[in-house]
Amino acid sequence: MSDLPGALQNNPILSTWIRFEDARSLHNQLTRDQVQDPKVIVRTGKVELGQGISTAIAMIAAEELDVDISQIVVQTGRTDLGPNEFITAGSMSIEGSGAAVRAAAAEVRGLLLARAAARFERDVDTLKVSKGVITSTVGNEAISYWELLAGKQLDVAAVGGFAPRPPAAHRLVGRSATRLDLPAKITGRPAFIQDLRPENLYHARIVRPPVLTSRLAHLDRKEIESLPGVHRVVIDGTFIGIVAATETAAISAKRRADLTVIWTEPEQQPDADMTDQARVSLLVENGLPTDDPIPDLLYADVGTRVQTTYTKPFHLHGSIGPSAALAHLADGRLTIHSHTQGPSILAAALAQALALDPKTITVIHSENAGCYGHNGADDAAMDAATLAMHCPGLPIMLKWDRSDEHRWEPFSPAARLDLDATVHDGRVVCWNADIYSYSHSGRPGPMGSWSNFIAAWHRNEPIPRPPARPGRGYHSGIHRNADPYYEFAAKRITKNLLTNQAVRTSSTRSLGAFANVFAIESFMDELAHECGVTPLDFRLRHLSDPRAIAVIQAASDALNAWQPKIAARQPAGKALAFARYKNAKTYVAIGVALTVDEQTFDVCLDHAVIAADAGQIIDRDGLSNQLEGGMVQAASWTLKEAVRFDENGIPGGDWAAYPILTFPEIPTTEIILIDHPEEPCVGAGEASHGPTPAAISNAIFDAIGVRIRDIPFLPEQLRDTAIR
Amino acid sequence: MNDSHCECHVTVNDQDHILSVSQTDTLLDLLRNHLGLNSPRYGCGAEQCGACTVLVNGEPAFACTTLVCSLDAHRIETVESLGGDHPLQQAIIEYNAGQCGFCLSGIIMQSVALLRRNRDPTRDDITRALAGHLCRCGAHNRIIRAIQAAAASIRTAGAQTSV
Incomplete structure (x- = not known):
C-alpha cells in the first residue's frame, strides 16, 4: 500500500522488523540484567555508528507497542536476518528506519489488539496495553503479546492503515533517553568488533605500499613466514596479508615486512591548480x-x-579505532563481522570481488569507533575476506594499525x-x-x-x-x-x-555541505560588511522561511546574551552562520565567540551556541548530542586539520602529523532546540558541520578584521593575512 | 628462560599473575589477549590518543607502549575493576557522555586518577587532565559535565561515610 514508508514497502513482512521472543533464547546477546521478561526484538537495517540510532529506534517501537523501553532489544545490520536498508548515511536513519519501525509497530499493535478482541469477545476500543499486556477495561481479561502469539511471529506483510500515535499522546518520544549501548562500552563488556573472540582465533595484518601508485617489487615471503607464530603470508600482486596465531606475532611480522619490502616508485602526480x-x-x-x-x-x-x-x-575521517574485520570461511559459507555502514551492500560487493555466490556470504554488523562516513571499514572487511578465502576454516581477525588508517582510509x-x-x-x-x-x-x-x-x-x-x-x-x-x-x-x-583520482576520496559526514556552507556563509558576512549592514539583518532580508528566521534569531539572541566570565584580554569576536541541511532538512544556526592571541595568532573558541529545528524531536538528548558533536568535529576540521603529503605524496601516518581538537580547546556550548511535533522528524547528524567554519571565520573577522578563507585556520595563516 | 623473556609478577584488578613474557610484549597485549579484558583499547600504538590508558600503581599509563617486563611487582587497574556502578560510570550513563564510546575507557581511568588527587576539579583541571585523550565524536562537554557530577557524588558520599 502506498502509505507505507519506503523501507517498509521494501521489507514488508512485519516479523522482519518486530519479533516477540523469550529472553532465554537471547541469552548470548543480553546482559545479565536484561535476561528477564520476554523481549520485543526490533531489527533495523540501519546500523549503530555511535550516533545512538538503536536508542531512538527503541523509543519509537516502545511508544507504538506500549511496552517499556527495557523490554526492547534492537538488533542492527544483519544480512541474514532483518530488513535490508542499504546504507546508514546522510542523516537518514531516523527518517527512514524510524518511520518504518513506527508504521510496523503500529500495525503489529493493531493486529494483536484485534486478535485479543476476538479472543475476549470484546470491542477493540475497550482494550488497553501496558508493558505488552493487553487488558480489558470492561472485564477481567488479560493476555500478553507473547501469550497471544504462543511462540509464533507475525509473518505477514504490512498493509498499512494503522495510524501511529499522535505526537500529543507520546510518553517517550520527544524526551531524553538513556543510551542503551553505553553501559557495555564503559564497563568492559564486549562492545566493539575487537572484542569478538571466537575460539581458535587467528590474527592478521596487512602490509601496504605508502601510496596507491606504488606496487610490490619484492618481499621475501619465506622469511616472513618463518617468523615465530606466523601461519601464512598471502601475497597476490600488491596485496600482502599476514596471518598469525597471536596478535603479537602478526604485529612483529608486519614490522619486519614493512622494513624489508621493496615497493616500486610512486608515479609523480601533476601538481596542477x-x-x-x-x-x-x-x-x-x-x-x-x-x-x-x-x-x-x-x-x-x-x-x-x-x-x-x-x-x-x-x-581524514579519523576514527579513533582503526578499521577491523573478522572473517571466517567454513562449510562453504563466508561470514564477516564488519563495522560497515551498509552490510547488505558490502555483502554484494564482496560476492562480486571474490566471485562468490551472494547467498553464501553473511555480513554481520559489529561496532567500531565512530566512522563519520566511508572510512576503512569496508576495505578491512575485503582484506579479511581475502585472507579467509586463502585460509579456509580459520576465523581471522584482521586489524589495520593507525598508519594504515591514516594513509588508506578514503579522504x-x-x-x-x-x-x-x-x-x-x-x-x-x-x-x-x-x-x-x-x-x-x-x-x-x-x-x-x-x-x-x-x-x-x-x-x-x-x-x-x-x-x-x-x-x-x-x-x-x-x-x-x-x-x-x-x-x-x-x-x-x-x-x-x-576526475584525477590520485588521492582516494569518499563520503565524509555532510559531504560537500561543509565546504559549500563555509563559503556561502563567509561570503554573506563579507557582502553584509560591503553593504554596511549587520550580517544578521543581511541574512534575514534574504529569507522568508519563518523556521530559518527563528533559528537564526535564537542563535543571535543567545550569542548576544553570552558574556565571558573574565573579560577577554585579547581581541574577541562573535559571529553567526546558518544553513538548512540539503535545503530541506534540519535548520541550524551557529554562533561562535572567540579570542585571537595578539602574539601567537592562536584562535581560542570560548563559546558556541547551536540553535536547531529538526522538525519533530524523537530523542531530545540524542539530538543535542549529535548537533554538538557535529559542531565540535567541524571546528576541529576548521582550525586544525589537513592531510599533509610529503614530497613523494605520502600522507602522514599518525596523530602527530594530523592533530585534531583536544579537550582544552573545546568551547562551552549552549544548545537551543525548537520542536515542531507536527513536522516530520529529520536527521541532524550532519546539520551543524556546514555553519561551523563560517561562524568561526566570521568571528575572527569580528575580532581582528582579517578574513580567513582557507581551511585550516592555522596561526601562520592568520599572521600572514593580518600582515598583508 | 632466555634473554628475550622475563618473569614478572603483576597484579591486575586485584588478581595476582606470575607471567613469563617476551621482552617486547606490551601491557595492552597482556590485558586484551591474555587476560581477555575488553576495556583497554588500541587507538594509535604511539601514546597519541589515550584510548589504552590504564592505571599502573595508581598513575595513568599508556598500555600500548608499556612493556610488561617493566611491571614486576606493579599494580594495574582497568575499567573492569570499577564494577559498573562507580560514580564515573553512573554519571556517564546519566549524561549520555559519549557517542561511539571508544575513547571512554581511557578517559574513565584518567579521570579516576584525577578524582583521587582532586576531589573538586574545575573545568580547566579536567580538560588539562584529558589533554592527551582524543574524542572524535565531539562529546567533550558531556564528558566534562559527567566527571564534575561524579566528583560531586563522590564528595557527598565521602561526607557521609568519610571513605
Whole structure:
C-alpha cells in the first residue's frame, strides 16, 4: 500500500522488523540484567555508528507497542536476518528506519489488539496495553503479546492503515533517553568488533605500499613466514596479508615486512591548480545538476561586485579505532563481522570481488569507533575476506594499525569555491559559485567490471577502480548545499568534478555541505560588511522561511546574551552562520565567540551556541548530542586539520602529523532546540558541520578584521593575512 | 628462560599473575589477549590518543607502549575493576557522555586518577587532565559535565561515610 514508508514497502513482512521472543533464547546477546521478561526484538537495517540510532529506534517501537523501553532489544545490520536498508548515511536513519519501525509497530499493535478482541469477545476500543499486556477495561481479561502469539511471529506483510500515535499522546518520544549501548562500552563488556573472540582465533595484518601508485617489487615471503607464530603470508600482486596465531606475532611480522619490502616508485602526480585539472562541469539548479549549457557569469550593471575564493584541504575521517574485520570461511559459507555502514551492500560487493555466490556470504554488523562516513571499514572487511578465502576454516581477525588508517582510509575531498556576487542597495543582485572538488562517492557496491576495494585493485588479476563520475542526486556530493537557501534574484552555480583520482576520496559526514556552507556563509558576512549592514539583518532580508528566521534569531539572541566570565584580554569576536541541511532538512544556526592571541595568532573558541529545528524531536538528548558533536568535529576540521603529503605524496601516518581538537580547546556550548511535533522528524547528524567554519571565520573577522578563507585556520595563516 | 623473556609478577584488578613474557610484549597485549579484558583499547600504538590508558600503581599509563617486563611487582587497574556502578560510570550513563564510546575507557581511568588527587576539579583541571585523550565524536562537554557530577557524588558520599 502506498502509505507505507519506503523501507517498509521494501521489507514488508512485519516479523522482519518486530519479533516477540523469550529472553532465554537471547541469552548470548543480553546482559545479565536484561535476561528477564520476554523481549520485543526490533531489527533495523540501519546500523549503530555511535550516533545512538538503536536508542531512538527503541523509543519509537516502545511508544507504538506500549511496552517499556527495557523490554526492547534492537538488533542492527544483519544480512541474514532483518530488513535490508542499504546504507546508514546522510542523516537518514531516523527518517527512514524510524518511520518504518513506527508504521510496523503500529500495525503489529493493531493486529494483536484485534486478535485479543476476538479472543475476549470484546470491542477493540475497550482494550488497553501496558508493558505488552493487553487488558480489558470492561472485564477481567488479560493476555500478553507473547501469550497471544504462543511462540509464533507475525509473518505477514504490512498493509498499512494503522495510524501511529499522535505526537500529543507520546510518553517517550520527544524526551531524553538513556543510551542503551553505553553501559557495555564503559564497563568492559564486549562492545566493539575487537572484542569478538571466537575460539581458535587467528590474527592478521596487512602490509601496504605508502601510496596507491606504488606496487610490490619484492618481499621475501619465506622469511616472513618463518617468523615465530606466523601461519601464512598471502601475497597476490600488491596485496600482502599476514596471518598469525597471536596478535603479537602478526604485529612483529608486519614490522619486519614493512622494513624489508621493496615497493616500486610512486608515479609523480601533476601538481596542477584545481581550476586547471581535468573535470566534468555541470550547472546546478535548485539542488540538482543538469545538462543545461553553463551560462556566462552573471553580473549587474549597477552595484558592487565582490569576488573571493575559499578552500578546504583533504581531511581524514579519523576514527579513533582503526578499521577491523573478522572473517571466517567454513562449510562453504563466508561470514564477516564488519563495522560497515551498509552490510547488505558490502555483502554484494564482496560476492562480486571474490566471485562468490551472494547467498553464501553473511555480513554481520559489529561496532567500531565512530566512522563519520566511508572510512576503512569496508576495505578491512575485503582484506579479511581475502585472507579467509586463502585460509579456509580459520576465523581471522584482521586489524589495520593507525598508519594504515591514516594513509588508506578514503579522504574527505579537497575543494575550491570561487564566489562572485554583485550587491546593490543592500541586497544580492546576482550570485555565482564555481565549485571544484573530487568525488564524494567511493563506496563499494556491486558494480560489474569495477570494484571499490583496495584489495581488488592490488591483486594479480585486479578489478579496476571505476572512473570518477558526477553525482546527479538532489544535493548529493559536491553540490550538497551549494545552492544558498537565500532568496537571490539570480543564481548561477556550477559543480566541477575533478576526475584525477590520485588521492582516494569518499563520503565524509555532510559531504560537500561543509565546504559549500563555509563559503556561502563567509561570503554573506563579507557582502553584509560591503553593504554596511549587520550580517544578521543581511541574512534575514534574504529569507522568508519563518523556521530559518527563528533559528537564526535564537542563535543571535543567545550569542548576544553570552558574556565571558573574565573579560577577554585579547581581541574577541562573535559571529553567526546558518544553513538548512540539503535545503530541506534540519535548520541550524551557529554562533561562535572567540579570542585571537595578539602574539601567537592562536584562535581560542570560548563559546558556541547551536540553535536547531529538526522538525519533530524523537530523542531530545540524542539530538543535542549529535548537533554538538557535529559542531565540535567541524571546528576541529576548521582550525586544525589537513592531510599533509610529503614530497613523494605520502600522507602522514599518525596523530602527530594530523592533530585534531583536544579537550582544552573545546568551547562551552549552549544548545537551543525548537520542536515542531507536527513536522516530520529529520536527521541532524550532519546539520551543524556546514555553519561551523563560517561562524568561526566570521568571528575572527569580528575580532581582528582579517578574513580567513582557507581551511585550516592555522596561526601562520592568520599572521600572514593580518600582515598583508 | 632466555634473554628475550622475563618473569614478572603483576597484579591486575586485584588478581595476582606470575607471567613469563617476551621482552617486547606490551601491557595492552597482556590485558586484551591474555587476560581477555575488553576495556583497554588500541587507538594509535604511539601514546597519541589515550584510548589504552590504564592505571599502573595508581598513575595513568599508556598500555600500548608499556612493556610488561617493566611491571614486576606493579599494580594495574582497568575499567573492569570499577564494577559498573562507580560514580564515573553512573554519571556517564546519566549524561549520555559519549557517542561511539571508544575513547571512554581511557578517559574513565584518567579521570579516576584525577578524582583521587582532586576531589573538586574545575573545568580547566579536567580538560588539562584529558589533554592527551582524543574524542572524535565531539562529546567533550558531556564528558566534562559527567566527571564534575561524579566528583560531586563522590564528595557527598565521602561526607557521609568519610571513605
